[in-house]
Amino acid sequence: MLYIPLWKRVMVLGVCVLAILYAAPNLFYDRVETHNDAVAAIEASGGVATPEQQAAAGLWPDWLPSNIVNLGLDLRGGAHLLAEVKVEDVHAARMDMLWPELRDALRVLRAEVGNIRRQPAPPGELRVAISRAEGMTVAVEAARKLAQPIISLTGMGQSDIEVAAQGDVLVVRLTDAERTAMDGRTIQQSLEIIRRRVDEVGTREPTIQRQGEDRILIQVPGIGSAAELKSLIGTTAKLTFHPVISRTSDPGADAGGNLLLPAADERDIYYVLERVPVVSGDELVDAQPSFDQNNRPAVSFRFDPTGARAFGDYTAANIGKPFAIVLDNEVISAPVIQSHIAGGSGIITGSFSVEESTELAVLLRAGALPAEMTFLEERTIGPELGQDSIDAGSLAALVGMVAVVLFMVASYGLFGVFASVALATNIALLFAVLSVIGATLTLPGIAGIVLTLGMAVDANVLIFERIREELRQAKSPARAIELGFEKALSAIVDANVTTFLVAVIMFMVGAGPVRGFAVTLGIGIITSVFSALFVTRLVVAAWVNLRRPKTITV
Amino acid sequence: MRLKLAPEKTNIDFFRFAPVTFGLSVVFMVLSVVFWLTFGLNFGIDFRGGTTIRTDSAQPVDVGAYRQAIEPLGLGDVSITEVFDPGFAADQHVSQIRIQAQEDTEAVTPEMVQAVERALKTVDPSITFPSIESVGPKVSAELVWAAVLAVVAGSAGIAVYIWLRFEWQYAIGSVAALIHDVLVTIGVFSLFQIKFDLTTVAALLTILGYSINDTVVVFDRLRENLVKFKTMPLRDVMNLSVNETLSRTLMTTTTTLIALISLLVLGGDVIRGFVFAITFGIVIGTYSSVYMAKNIVLYLGVDRGGPKKDGPSGTRFAEVDA
Numbered sequence: 001m002l003y004i005p006l007w008k009r010v011m012v013l014g015v016c017v018l019a020i021l022y023a024a025p026n027l028f029y030d031r032v033e034t035h036n037d038a039v040a041a042i043e044a045s046g047g048v049a050t051p052e053q054q055a056a057a058g059l060w061p062d063w064l065p066s067n068i069v070n071l072g073l074d075l076r077g078g079a080h081l082l083a084e085v086k087v088e089d090v091h092a093a094r095m096d097m098l099w100p101e102l103r104d105a106l107r108v109l110r111a112e113v114g115n116i117r118r119q120p121a122p123p124g125e126l127r128v129a130i131s132r133a134e135g136m137t138v139a140v141e142a143a144r145k146l147a148q149p150i151i152s153l154t155g156m157g158q159s160d161i162e163v164a165a166q167g168d169v170l171v172v173r174l175t176d177a178e179r180t181a182m183d184g185r186t187i188q189q190s191l192e193i194i195r196r197r198v199d200e201v202g203t204r205e206p207t208i209q210r211q212g213e214d215r216i217l218i219q220v221p222g223i224g225s226a227a228e229l230k231s232l233i234g235t236t237a238k239l240t241f242h243p244v245i246s247r248t249s250d251p252g253a254d255a256g257g258n259l260l261l262p263a264a265d266e267r268d269i270y271y272v273l274e275r276v277p278v279v280s281g282d283e284l285v286d287a288q289p290s291f292d293q294n295n296r297p298a299v300s301f302r303f304d305p306t307g308a309r310a311f312g313d314y315t316a317a318n319i320g321k322p323f324a325i326v327l328d329n330e331v332i333s334a335p336v337i338q339s340h341i342a343g344g345s346g347i348i349t350g351s352f353s354v355e356e357s358t359e360l361a362v363l364l365r366a367g368a369l370p371a372e373m374t375f376l377e378e379r380t381i382g383p384e385l386g387q388d389s390i391d392a393g394s395l396a397a398l399v400g401m402v403a404v405v406l407f408m409v410a411s412y413g414l415f416g417v418f419a420s421v422a423l424a425t426n427i428a429l430l431f432a433v434l435s436v437i438g439a440t441l442t443l444p445g446i447a448g449i450v451l452t453l454g455m456a457v458d459a460n461v462l463i464f465e466r467i468r469e470e471l472r473q474a475k476s477p478a479r480a481i482e483l484g485f486e487k488a489l490s491a492i493v494d495a496n497v498t499t500f501l502v503a504v505i506m507f508m509v510g511a512g513p514v515r516g517f518a519v520t521l522g523i524g525i526i527t528s529v530f531s532a533l534f535v536t537r538l539v540v541a542a543w544v545n546l547r548r549p550k551t552i553t554v
Numbered sequence: 555m556r557l558k559l560a561p562e563k564t565n566i567d568f569f570r571f572a573p574v575t576f577g578l579s580v581v582f583m584v585l586s587v588v589f590w591l592t593f594g595l596n597f598g599i600d601f602r603g604g605t606t607i608r609t610d611s612a613q614p615v616d617v618g619a620y621r622q623a624i625e626p627l628g629l630g631d632v633s634i635t636e637v638f639d640p641g642f643a644a645d646q647h648v649s650q651i652r653i654q655a656q657e658d659t660e661a662v663t664p665e666m667v668q669a670v671e672r673a674l675k676t677v678d679p680s681i682t683f684p685s686i687e688s689v690g691p692k693v694s695a696e697l698v699w700a701a702v703l704a705v706v707a708g709s710a711g712i713a714v715y716i717w718l719r720f721e722w723q724y725a726i727g728s729v730a731a732l733i734h735d736v737l738v739t740i741g742v743f744s745l746f747q748i749k750f751d752l753t754t755v756a757a758l759l760t761i762l763g764y765s766i767n768d769t770v771v772v773f774d775r776l777r778e779n780l781v782k783f784k785t786m787p788l789r790d791v792m793n794l795s796v797n798e799t800l801s802r803t804l805m806t807t808t809t810t811l812i813a814l815i816s817l818l819v820l821g822g823d824v825i826r827g828f829v830f831a832i833t834f835g836i837v838i839g840t841y842s843s844v845y846m847a848k849n850i851v852l853y854l855g856v857d858r859g860g861p862k863k864d865g866p867s868g869t870r871f872a873e874v875d876a
Contacts, residue, residue, distance in 0.1 A: 074824075082693060226686070227664040376693045382684035385608070385824075392641050392822030400816035404809050410557040411805065443825050444753055450817045451760065451832065454810030455767070461809070462771065465802040472562075491774040494719055495767040501711045502763035506756060509704040514756040521760065553556070 004541050012534045016425050022065045022432035032068050035060035067435040070205065071221075072442035072516055075390050077383030078221035079229040082376045085190050085214050087183045089371040091124030091174055094182070098126055098146065098161070100276060102172065105142045106130070112138045118257055119169065124179065126172040133168040140165050143172055150178055183214060189370045190216060194233050196366040215376070226378040236328050236372050237363035239281030241311070242273035244322040244334055264330040265351050271331045273324050278314045280368075283307025287364035289357040290347065297357035298349045301364065308344020316340040327360075393446035400450050401427070408457060412464050415554050418539045419460040422531040426456045429527035434520070442516030452524030458495070459532030462488040467554045477552040478544055485537055492529065500525045559804040564797045568844060569789055569852070575845040579734055586741020593744045598751030601698050603655030603691035607670060608637075608648065611681040615649040623673040629666065630654045639823040648823070655691045701755040705736065708762050716766075720773055723854040724847075728769045731839075731847040735765045739835045753828040761835030764810070768803060768843035773851075775799050780858055788856060792848050807840045 025032040038056035042049040049057065060066055073080050099118060106116050106128070114131030121127040130139055140163050147159040160178040164171045174182070187210055198206045198220060207219040223229050245258055249268050253260055263269040283304050290300040303311055315323075315337050324334040325348055332350040352360065405423065409416035430449065434441065467484030475483065503522035506514055599606050609615070615636045624632055631654040642648065656666065667686055674681050689697075709732050717725035736758055743750050775795040783791055814833045821829055 084692075226688075227667070230664060376690040377688065379687040380683075380685060382682070385610075385684035388641070389822055389824055392820060393817075396817040396820040399820060400813035403812045403816060407557070407809060407812055411559075413556060444756060444828060447817060447821070447825055447829060447832075450813050450821075451810065454813030455764070455806070457809045458767070458806040461802050461805045465799075465805070468801075469798070487778075491771045494770045494774055498712050498715055498766045498770055499763035501715055502708050502759050502766075505704060505708045505711055506759050509700055509707060510752075510756065514704075514752055514759075517753075517756045517760075521763075 004538060009538060012538050015530075016428070016535065019425065019429040019432040022067065022435055023428040023430075025060070025064070025066055025068050026431050026435060028060070029068060031059045032066050036066055036068070039066075065435075067438070069431065069434045070438060070440040071386070071390075072440045072445065073219055073221060073379070073386075074381050074443045075386045075441065075446075076221045077381050077386040078219065079223045079226040080377070080379040080381075081218045081226055081229055081233070082211070082378070083216045083218065083233070083373040084376055085187055085216060085369075086372045086374065087179075087186050087214050088123035090182055090186045091179065094174065095121070095124065095126045095172075096275060098172065101146055102126065102128065102143060105146060106139060109135070109138055109142055121171075124174045128170045128172075129168055130170060131168075136165045136168070136170070139170050143170060146172075150175075150181055186370045187214060187216065190373070193367045193369050194218060197233055197363065198229075200362050200366060216373070222383070224380075226380045230375060230378070232359075233369075234373060234375065235363055236369045237281070237360070237366075238328055238368040239284070239364060240277035240326045241279045242275075242277050242324045242326055243314075243318070244324050245272040245274060247271055247322075247334075261324075261326060261329055261331050263334075264327070264332050271324055271334060273326070273331075277326075278323075279303065279307045279311050281364060282368065283310075284364055287361045289354070289361045292347060292349045296349065297352040297354045298347050299352070299357050299361050299364065300347045301345065303344035303346075305344075308342075311344055311346075312340065312342045389443050389446075393443065393450075397446065397450050397453065400453055404453055404457060408460075412554055414543075415464055415467075415540070418536055418543070419457055419464070419532075421539055422460060422536040423453070423456055425535045426524075426528050426531040427453070429531065430520070430524050433523050433527065439519050439523075440516060441520070444514070444517035445520040448517045448520035448524060452521065452528060455499075456524065456528035456531070459488075459492045459529060460536055462491055462495075463532065463536065464554050471552070471554065477549050480552075481540060481544060485533075489533075492532070496525050496529050558801075559808060560801040564800055566793070566797060566800070568793055568796050568848070572845075572849055576849050579842070579846055582741065583734055583737045586737045586744070589741045589744040593747065595740070595744050595750045596747040598749045598754075599652065599655075599687060599689045599694070600752040601694050601701070601750070603689050603694040605653045605667060605686065605688040607651045607653075607667070607683055608685040609651065609674065609681050610684050611647050611678050612645045613647060613678045613680060615647045616677070617649070619677045620649065620651065620674060623677045624651070624653075624670055627666075627669050627673060629656065629670075637823050639826075641820065641822055655689075655694070697752060701752065704755060705758055705762070708759050709733070709736075712762065712766050716770070716773075720777060721856065723851050723856055724773050726854060727847040727850040728766055728773075730850050731769055731842040732762050732765055734842045734846050735761050735835055735838050738838050739831060742834060743831070748830065749827050751827075753825070754831050757828050757831035757835065760832050761839055764832075764836050765839030765842060768806075768840055769847045771802065772796055772799055772843055772848065776848075776851075780856065784858065788858075789852060792852060796844060796848065803840060803844070807836065810836055 034056045035058075038049075038053045038059075042053055042057060103116065103118075106113055112132065113135035116131075117129045119127040119129055128139075130136065143161075143163040147161045147163070150158050150160050158175060158177045160175060162173050162175050164173070191208060191210060194216065195206075195208050198208065198218070205221060207217065209217050211217045218229065218233065220229055242259065248260075248270050251260075251262070251268075251270055253270065253272065255272050257275065259271075259273040259275050261271055261273060263271060283306060285302050285304045287299055287301040290298055292298040319337050319339060322334045322336050325332045332348060335349075348360075401423070405416075405420045408419050408423075412419065427449075430452065433439075463484050466488040467480050470480035470483045470487075471477070500522060503518045503525065506518035507522065510518055609620075617634045617636060620634050621632065624634075633652045635650050637648040637650055639648070651670070653666075653670070667688070671683060709729055712732065713725045713729045716728050739758060739761060740750075742748075743754065772795055775798055776792060779786075779791045779795050779798075780788075783794075786794075811833065814829060814836065818826065818829045818833055
């Protein structure tokens with residue numbers, strides 16, 4: 001007979017109740033969201049709540065689950081960017097740092113290697129020509145001494161540079177292991193800095209994650225446009241302070257291994273600067289928008305102890321000489337050092353607007369990006385379009401569901417009603433799971449749900465058709481039902497495993513919208529099998545045991 | 555009175571017109587490839603890079619004026635289409651502007667987007683831009699590969715599963731049916747030049763999953779019947795199996811189509827292409843599992859084993875108690 005042990009009945013019913021409980025917050029989306037935001041805000045401020053926050057938190061009872069599905073950018077509106085980090089920049093910078101060291105090491109050996117001259121080289125390579133080729137072995141040896149062991153989990157025991165001789169040119173190159181380790185650090189650092197910058201603007205739940213080798217995906221809901229987001233995170237904000245060698249109006253001037261950078265405010269003015277900075281933005285501890293003595297917008301900053309010492313020593317030794325403040329390869333200003341600046345604080349003046357000085361302060365506080373970024377993909381979706389999509393999707397889902405229910409009842413009568421109960425449970429379960437795992441619902445995701453609606457009844461159809469067949473062979477109702485469930489099982493399992501397989505593959509190889517669809521489809525398959533096999537069975541068994549029908553029509 | 559999509563007991567000979575149906579399938583597949591090669595696919599920006607701008611205005615869309623406004627910017631190939639949807643308000647006029655990927659820029663330039671926006675504002679000051687999407691050529695090339703990989707991996711995964719659960723003949727039959735479904739869907743997209751983008755690939759994968767679902771149900775019944783009727787010719791067992799599952803096939807296809815048609819009509823224009831692909835594929839998938847997959851299995855033959863053999867192990871799932 002259709003006997004289901006008590007514990008199993010309790011379990012299935014329990015899952016259904018939990019499903020409804022956890023799916024329910026999505027029906028009151030705005031309310032729960034306001035509540036969640038308020039709770040998070042109160043927590044962030046250490047338990048102190050403003051009256052508005054208190055009121056907002058009170059919109060939803062604390063003892064009820066408050067997980068809701070995240071709405072994807074296409075539904076909520078916002079900006080999406082895919083950035084590629086130019087890791088070669090870091091390789092090049094690394095070689096620039098190595099050059100003075102190598103120069104000093106080779107200068108000592110002048111008698112053997114002769115004159116040395118740096119030659120142009122691709123990023124991550126340093127080429128030095130020596131005038132006495134016979135001294136090459138000595139030079140190579142000296143360069144090798146500069147190598148450091150790599151500090152990383154995988155690159156243990158390897159050194160960071162390899163040295164080779166090509167005729168009279170000494171070639172120093174970063175090893176592959178060092179490149180990998182450096183790239184990893186660069187991306188990690190970029191992620192961290194982008195997160196800090198986005199957090200400073202304070203929007204909700206930004207997604208900032210690494211993608212592949214050297215890419216970063218940034219999704220910020222609620223921001224007006226991708227252009228806005230880009231100006232926030234696209235600026236490197238690399239601040240350095242360099243000694244000035246000379247000033248020129250010739251953009252093609254021969255800088256002879258030094259930097260030639262344009263002035264930000266004056267046209268056709270270029271500065272020749274020493275390549276290695278005295279101090280850099282990395283050594284800043286604070287930056288605030290402020291005003292200079294002429295009441296023009298400026299940014300004041302403070303160095304950390306190392307930065308302060310280097311800055312203090314340099315200014316003490318170079319009173320009367322100009323000093324360039326460089327931001328992202330432009331000379332913001334080049335004041336003359338008036339006196340020894342101790343204490344490590346200073347002010348950057350330039351022709352800023354108040355907005356610019358505020359943004360620059362934010363960028364300096366968050367820190368400079370270790371490398372420049374290029375944007376490969378950008379999408380902006382307006383919030384109205386998102387709302388339209390939600391409305392259209394929910395209407396379609398509702399109409400689809402009603403139509404499917406009507407059709408099932410028309411085809412299977414009472415059993416159609418049973419299947420509809422299972423269908424409703426299925427939807428509740430699906431939303432409960434999506435909410436609890438914090439999945440993101442996208443527009444294709446809604447399509448996935450609607451498709452699941454149609455396909456979810458498949459398992460029930462398989463079972464009911466099987467029961468019909470068994471009934472035709474004059475089996476008793478209870479026996480026919482039991483056999484129907486039993487024999488339909490293998491078809492249900494096989495059919496759903498294959499579809500599930502496709503969902504998994506979609507999730508693994510797919511990007512963006514495809515993933516959202518794969519998630520709802522995959523979860524929908526699991527919940528629909530559960531509801532068809534367990535929920536329908538429970539309902540049917542309860543009905544049979546209650547009524548003990550002599551004949552049934554399915 | 556119950557609604558019945560198929561009579562209680564059918565006895566249709568699905569192989570009667572086998573040469574015709576099979577031939578038609580092959581013709582459709584060949585035609586699809588021909589369309590694909592001659593017309594090409596109307597790739598969205600996901601696959602060929604470029605920018606799409608969605609405009610929304612209270613004024614009617616004047617494609618000619620839009621084009622004239624954008625032309626002086628010299629952006630190369632620009633396509634402007636008006637979008638219609640029953641869900642739009644009476645004074646809502648939407649268009650979709652697509653601009654090709656610009657030469658020698660890997661990244662997307664905001665200046666270009668701003669220039670286009672300014673140009674359109676001069677034509678129609680009330681215009682707004684609800685969505686702007688740009689994809690660089692580098693990413694789009696990778697997305698093409700990811701898409702191809704997804705479809706191939708999906709088919710391969712299915713084939714392996716069917717092979718493990720059934721036999722290799724079934725696996726070949728199912729995969730042939732899948733290739734048929736995917737090709738014909740691509741053919742239709744090529745013939746009508748419907749936008750083919752990343753979500754279309756998701757649709758193709760869904761079709762794979764759905765089509766195999768149908769095929770597996772028929773195969774499952776076939777496996778069961780092969781054990782039950784050991785001496786019946788394969789062709790008859792197949793016909794019996796399809797007839798027995800016909801009612802279910804029609805029921806499920808109908809419920810799925812009901813849900814999808816609701817989405818097609820009411821779901822908004824943003825996902826219409828995607829829903830259309832799935833809807834079309836599901837009809838094709840049902841056809842192919844009845845007419846395509848089986849024919850191949852029949853042609854390849856099935857090892858029906860000796861009298862000792864206990865049939866493939868699949869039905870043992872039935873011991874699992876629910």
